Amino acid sequence: MRALGEVHTGLLQHPTAVPLPFAVELLGLWPGRSVRTRSRPISYAVSPSVLTGVDCLLGTVHGPRPRVIGTSATAVSITGGRIIQSSTHAAVATADASRRMPWSYYLSRPGVLEVAGTRRGVSSWADRVDASPNLGAISGRVLSAVQTSPALRRSPPLRTARTQMRWTLEHSERSATEIEFSLESDGLRTVRLRDADLTPDLAAEFCADLALHDWLLTTLLTTIDRSGMDADAGPQAADRLRPFADHLLHLWMPGARSESSTRDLWDAIDRAAGLSRQWVSESARVGALCARFSGASPPEPVAPLVGHSPPDRRSSRDAARGGIFLSYRRTDARHIAGRIRDRLRLLLPDRQIFYDVESIRPAVNFQTAIRAAMAETRVMVLVIGQEWTGEGPGLDWLRTSMVRAEVRMALEGGIPIVPVTVDEADMPSADRLPSDIAGIADINALPIRYLTFDDDASRLRDLLENPWTQ
DSSP states (O other): OOEEEEEEEEEOSSSSOOOHHHHHHHTOOSTTSOOEEEOSSSOEEEOOOEEEEEEEEOOOSSSOOOEEEEEEEEEEEEETTTEEEEEEEEEEEEOSSSSOOOHHHHHTSTTEEEEESOOTTGGGGGGOTTOSSOHHHHHHHHHHHHHTOTTOOOOOSSOOOOEEEEEEEEEOSSSSOEEEEEEOGGGEEEEEEEESSOOHHHHHHHHHHHHHHHHHHHHHHHHHHHHTTTTOOSHHHHHHHHHHHHHTGGGOOTTTTSOGGGHHHHHHHHHHHOHHHHHHHHHHHHHHHHHHTSOOOOOOOOOOOTTOOOOOOOOHHHHHTOEEEEEOOHHHHHHHHHHHHHHHHHHOTTSOEEOHHHHSOTTSOHHHHHHHHHHTEEEEEEEEOGGGGOSSSSOGGGGSOHHHHHHHHHHHTTOOEEEEEETTOOOOOGGGSOGGGGGGGGSOOEEEOSTTHHHHHHHHHHHHHSGGGO
């Protein structure tokens, strides 16, 4: 075994989402060391590591119990101003010396546990309920220290439980990463990673992201169960579900904070465990019920965008089913496109949304599926990120991109296009675009910004509810 760790995840004990400066103040666990922050695509703050000395027998299911001595590293993070996590991990190394060294030696190697004696059976550490060293106790203690801060006002918007995820990283001779994810007794999650090159720090980061989304899904399913939605999908159930929809539904962004080298792990775990499929299905049900009993009045009509003519009038029943095609470049705007998709499903539950990674099944020809979707599309939402406004005379990636083909089919078919600029991007000028899609340069874009996402998404909803786009 190369590394081991445990992650605790829960809801921050505060009635509202905390801004980044507030999160930085909460996470100042080590004076003189800075808190790392990120604002896009979702706010994220992580504390400097806190070291804890460890000297114990390593818990194993079978075989001898070797002694481990060293330090574990714990970091606390706050995501979206709402979700708090404490992640403790340590790399595992064979002791260089035959005797115990002074603590100054181990402190000089932060986050490393040295194994004295045989390492046989070490990989079974995660299988023990009473695992030793008890990294869960360390994570829980540091997490509680932040949760009990006098700066927090308690009274969170909904009742949730913490989850625990225990993980191990082992060496593998294979080039592809192997991953196992399972639910153990008492709600404990275990993850086993086998990889030739994955570092302990990257493994810890990936497992923290996985634990966050597992907690979101678990909380969603628990909230649905408590609401009584399956027995009576009425206004009382909607009222019980609304706090989750208002405060947590938008935080589902798998891989958004992970390094590119670990995003393939997300694809692998999603294929095996189906987390995203279950989230999409259940969150759509919640969104539809909350929208049904929201009591919101229909928005005022919005004028058509310049450059398009309104289509023929259709019946209200047909209008409700008008398809929305979400076009985006994966390397540029995958995460914000997913967030836009989730919000539109909540705001427009009766509209079909084409989102390629969910709408195209395996073994289906991609271009055939795109053309079929276009036949059912009434409006295209085109997400414009920074790669549309890069330096240089032209956008070389557009020459062979499916985004170009999608936009061309929409223009040729008279389908209205709503350009949405994200991450402070600008609309490209016509002279930098291929001639067959240069017409989009004349369409006024709707900016969607991180700090005003809710208001901007509502403006997009108003545009898409206009009969001209239905």
